[in-house]
Amino acid sequence: AQRVTQPEKLLSVFKGAPVELKCNYSYSGSPELFWYVQYSRQRLQLLLRHISRESIKGFTADLNKGETSFHLKKPFAQEEDSAMYYCALSLHNFNKFYFGSGTKLNVKP
Amino acid sequence: SAVISQKPSRDICQRGTSLTIQCQVDSQVTMMFWYRQQPGQSLTLIATANQGSEATYESGFVIDKFPISRPNLTFSTLTVSNMSPEDSSIYLCSVSLMNTEAFFGQGTRLTVV
Numbered sequence: 001a002q003r004v005t006q007p008e009k010l011l012s013v014f015k016g017a018p019v020e021l022k023c024n025y026s027y028s029g030s031p032e033l034f035w036y037v038q039y040s041r042q043r044l045q046l047l048l049r050h051i052s053r054e055s056i057k058g059f060t061a062d063l064n065k066g067e068t069s070f071h072l073k074k075p076f077a078q079e080e081d082s083a084m085y086y087c088a089l090s091l092h093n094f095n096k097f098y099f100g101s102g103t104k105l106n107v108k109p
Numbered sequence: 110s111a112v113i114s115q116k117p118s119r120d121i122c123q124r125g126t127s128l129t130i131q132c133q134v135d136s137q138v139t140m141m142f143w144y145r146q147q148p149g150q151s152l153t154l155i156a157t158a159n160q161g162s163e164a165t166y167e168s169g170f171v172i173d174k175f176p177i178s179r180p181n182l183t184f185s186t187l188t189v190s191n192m193s194p195e196d197s198s199i200y201l202c203s204v205s206l207m208n209t210e211a212f213f214g215q216g217t218r219l220t221v222v
Contacts, residue, residue, distance in 0.1 A: 017160035034210075044152075044201070086151065088211075092141040095140050102150040 002027040006100035009076050013077050014108050021103045023061075024077070025086030028039045032090040033063055033070040047072075047085070057081070068093040077107045111136055116212035117148050122192055122221050129170065129188045129215045132202030137182035142203040146216070158185040192203070192221045 001025045013019055015090040025031060035047040046055045050070060061072045069089060087100040122128050132141060141158040155175055156166040164177040178186045189196050202214040204208040 012220075046210050048209070075141045090205075090211075094140065095154075095211075096154055096157065097203070097205070097211050098154065099152040 002031070002091065002098050004087050004098055005102035006085075006087055006103050008089060008103045010102070010104045010106065012106040015079055016076050019072075019074045019077045019081070019105065019107075021087075021105065022087050023070045023072065023100055025068050025087075025089050027091075028086055029091070033061070034071075034088045034090065035052055035059070035072050036086040036088055036099070037059060038086070039081050054072065070101070077105075079107045079109055081105060082107045111206055112139065113212055113214035115217050117217060117222055118215060120217040120220070122211050122219065124193050124221055126192055126206040127188055127190045128192065128219060129186050130185045130200055130202070132185045132187070132214055134204055136206075138203065138204045138206065139182070141179065141185045142205070142211075143177065143185075143187045144201040144213075145161060146199040146201060146204060148197070155200075158187075189219065192219075193201070194221045197221045 005024045010059040036044050037047040040043045060075045061070050063070050084102050084104050086102045088097045090097050114133045116131045143155040144152040145155050146152045154167050155170045156164045158164045158177045158179040160179045160182050174190055176188045197215040198218050199218050201216045203211050205211045
């Protein structure tokens with residue numbers, strides 16, 4: 001069965017420090033991996049997806065199939081990055097998403 | 110993109126009663142999804158609402174507890190039946206376009222007392 005694991009419930013860093021939010025997954029097929037973000041009082045929204053290989057708001061994430069990981073990174077955290085971050089896995093052609101438990105990122109001034 | 114509207118945004122209900130949550134999308138979509146987010150936990154998929162057929166439920170969720178309707182390609186309802194305090198959660202409607210990205214409603218915050 002598919003599973004997404006985010007080991008950290010809370011991550012606190014100072015502004016300007018590097019950030020890495022960990023995500024590991026288990027799935028026997030070829031999943032599509034995503035990072036979703038939820039800012040305070042806003043709805044859940046897409047941050048980035050692995051197939052796009054893009055950088056959004058300075059964040060990047062590389063899919064490592066050997067380690068079954070999809071960690072989210074940013075070299076210099078900003079206060080506005082404070083939010084809940086969810087790693088998600090989508091099954092190809094099924095449109096369903098399975099989410100990790102989320103990591104709350106707190107960027108201190 | 111897709112814009113999703115959910116009603117109600119929040120409600121406080123007595124145990125033993127039922128609540129129906131509505132989800133409206135601004136475009137036609139094949140599948141709509143219902144998630145539950147219990148306090149301090151992640152989103153858990155409840156079921157997939159298919160237009161023209163019965164909903165498909167995930168393990169641990171049953172139709173008697175969470176009946177779903179999907180009368181057309183832009184609308185769905187989720188009913189939380191015979192509620193107990195353990196049903197207190199945020200319920201989210203979601204759609205996925207072209208198997209690329211999921212869009213979410215603002216959620217319905219349900220408190221059962």
